[in-house]
Amino acid sequence: MLESKRRATIFLLLAFLLASVAGYLVYQKVKDLNSELGGMTKIYVAKSDIPARTLIQENQVTTMEIPNKFYVKDSHVVKKDELVNTVLVVPVSKGHIITENMLKPFSNLRNENNRLVSMYPSEKVQFDQVIEALDRVDIIVSTDDNGKQKTEIFMRDVPVAYADGEGKNFSGVALEVSMEDAPKLIHIQNYADKVRVLKANVGKGDTMNTAAPAETDTTKEGAEQKTQPTGTHQPKAQQPATTTPKKTDTTKSTDTKPADTKQTDTKQSGTP
Template sequence: MIDSKRKAIIFLTISFILAIVTAGVVLVQISQAQDRLGEMIEVAAVKEDVTSYTELNESLIEWVKFPRANVYSSLITDPEELEDVITVVNLESGDILTSNLVRKKLDIPANERVVWLDATEIVLIDQKVTEGDLVDVIVSREIEKNVETKRLLSNVKVVQIEKGKIEDTERVKISLPITEAEQLIHYQNFAKQIRVLRVNQVGDDVEVDEKSTPIVEEKPVEKDAGKKETVTDVEVEKSKGEKKESEKGKDE
């Protein structure tokens, strides 16, 4: 009988201790959950109705407190994410801003268009570039069963860099006049290969232009009705030299 009582007391004691430990663990978990739910974080929202393609400035943005547990990665919580951005859709007062509703503003002249060069089997970006870099665009195309390679554009400014569709590749966006943009898009569809080469801007002898410099081909100059020749600077200098020698001979 004594052994039975002793076993019962031991069992009740162990049960009581386990109950206390379990209650403590449950209370700690509840406390941590309340802390997570109670912690607030500020997310960006618009103060008033905003139309699409409107530049967002501080006067149009307000910061609303949200429970951290309800904050998704797409919500904007850092003011730096709203620097130089515009909206891509119409927004109403109080709408929460997400990364999908805004994009970086591109300062593009009215007569220019942005053309993207996505790294593919046809478009090759030889060296990593960043926003503000200058690049040359080399095109290889087939003309009457012959392959011609030439520099199509020179000193083109890179205005934006995005992650490409293929892993570990980049999408380069450049700003071009409309006629050059049409030409580049044509080559993207029909050229054999397009190479994007970064321009070295370190040297003093490197000419840096804000706008692209198209490659101008020499035009033939007619000398007579049946023959065409290309006049070069060397030939002009040679002609001048021969003229001086002729005049000197006459004087003698």
């Protein structure tokens, strides 16, 4: 009986040693595999079906971990901020990975029927001022139809969705127009002789720039008005000047006559 117990304890000790050695070997193998994979990274996947062209909500996405060896830095979404104010260009089913090439910035247009039309400076298109986002512009078009030149206001008070560049790096704008006006705006960019884009709303820095031309225009008009009467209507200007003295002379003569009569009366009264 004691011999059987001794053999059992020996077998148990051998089994425990073999199990610990096997566990250590498995641990080392897993550790080596993890080092080869480079750890784990959380990425964002669809928690439910997400339709295209809709703003992504927080409850529509979740995270899952993948090995860094299979992690593609330029495609997988690893930060929540990358999903803010974005939409999917394609529908995504539940559990599918969301990548950056599926995302587009959300366009906050005033009307879903409006469209964004880009305008860039060129030989035909000229911007009189640097335009910023949320500004409004007026578009003036000049055309030459068989020798008949015409300049007119094409669009007024058009909202600017966004602008490319600032200051000297300004390179164009995107205008928000209705679906009916979008083809017209594209047409004048392609076929008009000259397109001028003017900033409609005026800020503190722009008021002085717009006021100066107005003053020069008034002074020019005043100078023209002064020069025109002297050269063209000089005789007419002299006629009222000659008539007015006559009236004053008649009044003076009428005023002096009573005085003379009074003096004669006094003299007559004094002679006796």
